[in-house]
Amino acid sequence: MRSTSLGGLEVSRIGLGVMGMSGFYTGAGRDEAESVRAVHRAIDLGVTHLDTAEGYGPFVNEELLGRAVRGRRERVVLASKFGMISHAGRSVPDGTSANVRAALEGSLRRLGTDYVDLYYQHRVDPDTPIEETVGALGELVAQGKVRHIGLSEAAAGTIRRAHAVHPVAAVQTEYSLWTRDVETDVLPTLRELGIGLVPYAPLGHGFLTGGIRSLDGLDETDWRRTNPRFTGGNLTRNLRIVDGVRAVASDAGVTAAQVALAWLLAQGEGVAPIPGTTRVERLAENCAADEVRLTAAQLARLDELVPASGDRHRESDMASIDR
Structure with a gap:
C-alpha cells in the first residue's frame, strides 16, 4: 500500500480504526481473538496506521x-x-496539562509501548486554553514519549492557535461522502499549514457500504439506533446517497465501500482515512481501495450527491465539537 504524510508522519493511505472492536457497534467485543487476527491481517496488507483512544471502552x-x-x-x-x-x-473534556501527562502514562502502559506516534486531544476543552494543552503535548514530544501531536474535531481557529505553539501533524474529524462540513474552513486551513487530515467514519458508520437499508439486524446497544441520520425518516432519505455511490461502483467495477474510500483519497495528499472493521474480508476490500482510480466524471457524480438528512451526531454529542 502507498503512504502519505501527515505533517511529516508517514502512514499508510488507508489505516484501521480499532474503536468498533470494543464498543458502539453491533458485535463489538464478542470475539477478541478475531479482532487481534484482524489487526494482524491489516498489518500484513500494508496498513501501518492504527487508531484507538483511552475513551473507547x-x-x-x-x-x-x-x-x-x-x-x-x-x-x-x-x-x-x-x-x-x-x-x-474535573469535568470533561479535560485538556489541562496535568491531565495530558496522566492520560499518556496510562495509554503507554495499556499499549505496551514507551511512545505514541500520534497523540490527539480527543475533544477541545473549552475551559482550558488550547495553548496550555498543546504546550504540555510539546513537552511530551521533547521527552520522546510522543512523536507527533494531533487534534480531533477542532475548529479552524483552534487549529491555528495550537499550531502556533507546536506543530500539529494531523486533525481527525468525520469526513465522507455524507459528511463534508470540513471542506468549508478546516480543510483549507490544514492545506495552508501543512497539516494532515484523518477522516474517521469514512464509510458513514457502515452506511455507505450499502449493507444497511434498515435498522434490522443492529444490536439494541448499537449507537446508530440513536443517530439522527439512521432514525426517523432520515435513513430512508439517505438511501439516495447510497444508491448514488452504488451506481458509480457498478460503473467502476468495484464495491461501494471502495468508491467511498477512493473518493476521499482523491481529495489530495495528506488525507488518510481510518475505516474500522473486525472482518478480515472487509480489510482486504478496504485496502484495495488504494488502487482504485475514479474518473473525473465519476468524481463529479459523487460530488453532486445530495447532502445527508439529519445531524451527524445527536445533540449531546454535537455539543462537544469545537465549532
Whole structure:
C-alpha cells in the first residue's frame, strides 16, 4: 500500500480504526481473538496506521490494540487520544496539562509501548486554553514519549492557535461522502499549514457500504439506533446517497465501500482515512481501495450527491465539537 504524510508522519493511505472492536457497534467485543487476527491481517496488507483512544471502552480498546501489536510495534504507527476522561476529577473534556501527562502514562502502559506516534486531544476543552494543552503535548514530544501531536474535531481557529505553539501533524474529524462540513474552513486551513487530515467514519458508520437499508439486524446497544441520520425518516432519505455511490461502483467495477474510500483519497495528499472493521474480508476490500482510480466524471457524480438528512451526531454529542 502507498503512504502519505501527515505533517511529516508517514502512514499508510488507508489505516484501521480499532474503536468498533470494543464498543458502539453491533458485535463489538464478542470475539477478541478475531479482532487481534484482524489487526494482524491489516498489518500484513500494508496498513501501518492504527487508531484507538483511552475513551473507547474506556481503556479496553487500547489494551486490545496493545496485545495485537506485541512483537509488531516497529511496523506500525500507533495513534491514540486523550481528554474525554479526566484523571483529576474535573469535568470533561479535560485538556489541562496535568491531565495530558496522566492520560499518556496510562495509554503507554495499556499499549505496551514507551511512545505514541500520534497523540490527539480527543475533544477541545473549552475551559482550558488550547495553548496550555498543546504546550504540555510539546513537552511530551521533547521527552520522546510522543512523536507527533494531533487534534480531533477542532475548529479552524483552534487549529491555528495550537499550531502556533507546536506543530500539529494531523486533525481527525468525520469526513465522507455524507459528511463534508470540513471542506468549508478546516480543510483549507490544514492545506495552508501543512497539516494532515484523518477522516474517521469514512464509510458513514457502515452506511455507505450499502449493507444497511434498515435498522434490522443492529444490536439494541448499537449507537446508530440513536443517530439522527439512521432514525426517523432520515435513513430512508439517505438511501439516495447510497444508491448514488452504488451506481458509480457498478460503473467502476468495484464495491461501494471502495468508491467511498477512493473518493476521499482523491481529495489530495495528506488525507488518510481510518475505516474500522473486525472482518478480515472487509480489510482486504478496504485496502484495495488504494488502487482504485475514479474518473473525473465519476468524481463529479459523487460530488453532486445530495447532502445527508439529519445531524451527524445527536445533540449531546454535537455539543462537544469545537465549532
